[in-house]
Amino acid sequence: MTDQQIAEHVKDLSVEDSGNVRTFVSDRWTLEYDLAAASWTLATLMQQAVRSAVASKTNWPTADKLATLDSEAQHEVQQWKDDGISLADAALAIYEPLRLDRASKTIAARLLQSTRVEDKDLPPYLVAAFDHLCTPAAD
Structure with a gap:
């Protein structure tokens, strides 16, 4: 998709936004990929969760x-980083x-559930979504 097509698609997704309802869209791909690509800290956590999910299959x-x-x-993640592999790769x-x-997204998500991360490690659209959810509704 071109940048224009993406902007139009996001606009279409947001057409129902009003009041407390707001759409937050990834600027990359899927949630799982976005988490792994957000920071080396999250890449490590995702690799741990995915490897465990593969083993639990x-x-x-x-x-x-x-x-x-x-x-x-x-x-593995440290080795990729040391070898100069990009975070995206x-x-x-x-x-x-x-x-x-080859692995369950549900199991991987459950393994991540109790892990605390900082806002700086998360994709920006998730931080914005969490901020929106945690802001008291206007009367």
Whole structure:
């Protein structure tokens, strides 16, 4: 899509916005890809979640196995970073098992659920959406 087509598409999605209802649209791709591409911190967390979700596809991993997977994922992302791999390319590699249905998005999301991150690590549209949700409604 051209920039003009994207702007028109977002405008069409936002046509129903009014009052407290507001549309927030990714400026990249899917939520999962956006999270992985937002920062190296989130790329690491997403790689840990996706690797665990891949492992859980056949049977639920033990706590020791999950710890090993977390460590391996952290090392992989650090290696990509050290090798000069772009964050966008790392995000593609992280997202691939989800896109190809080799891992459950639901399981990956559940594994991320209890992880605290800072606004600076999140995609800007998510920060804006959370800010909107957490702002008291005007009377």
